[in-house]
Amino acid sequence: MISIKNVFYEQREQSVFIGPFCDHPFPAHVHDMVEIICLLSGKLKFSVAAQSYSLKPGDVIAAFPSVPHSYDVVSDDARGICLIFSPETINEFSRAFRTMLPVNPLIEKSQQAPEIEQLIKMISKMCQQEDSPLKLGYLHLFLSYLFTCMPLRQMDKNIHSSLSHQVLHYISEHYTEPLSLESTSRALGISRIHLSHIFSQQLKINFRQYINTLRINHACSLLQNPGYSISEISYMCGYENPRTFHRAFLSVCQTTPNKYRNRLFGETGNPVPTE
Incomplete structure (x- = not known):
């Protein structure tokens, strides 16, 4: 929040x-x-x-x-x-x-x-x-x-050299872009299988879930800015289809973007922005 x-x-x-x-x-x-x-x-x-x-x-x-x-x-x-x-x-x-x-x-x-x-x-x-x-x-x-x-x-000079760290850092810079397992593995110079293994075995989350979680957390922050509509936020977070954005938001936050925004503005006492 x-x-x-x-x-x-x-x-x-x-x-x-x-x-x-x-x-x-x-x-x-x-x-x-x-x-x-x-x-x-x-x-x-x-x-x-x-x-x-x-x-x-x-x-x-x-x-x-x-x-x-x-x-x-x-x-x-x-x-x-x-x-x-x-x-x-x-x-x-x-x-x-x-x-x-x-x-x-x-x-x-x-x-x-x-x-x-x-x-x-x-x-x-x-x-x-x-x-x-x-x-x-x-x-x-x-x-x-x-x-x-x-x-x-x-600090250990080798602390940032691990492959999993490189993966996380790359995704943190590109998660609002059209990312796939294929494009990310190609950008990092590793195989799809190796990248998938890093997520499933080390991070305990699959690639798509991880991307969605980063995007939805970004959306949660943007929803608190009254200058953005929910449709604008969905595109800013990397979703080309608003329905996909709503499904991902509901999966991560157990509520809809509208209800999340209404709750936030209700807590602050500020008027809820109209779409």
């Missing part, structure tokens, strides 16, 4: 997104951004680099750029804040984000500096606003305190 004015996903122009996190399971994916989750209530299982972590309210977890991560289990009552931003957004931390990794990406509430809890509350309130000039200031403060309780280690 993404706030109306701060739409951001893999290749968006904005450098910072601060808003509610994904409200349904989401498979392993990569992007060239930092993604930090602050759980406020409920339960969340989140994986970073194929390692699963169970979050409790008050816990924080971080995925550094180009590190595969996924939302594995999201309870119905799970609520939290997601921060996604370019490593270069705040120069003071850019080198650490590009060359280091957390020793442990999960920072439990008991391990945190006391100021972090207060900052999370302030950031949570800010998410209710359409935009805020304080966004970068809060982010800078939050990271300053976070790094005091998150030990780092030097």
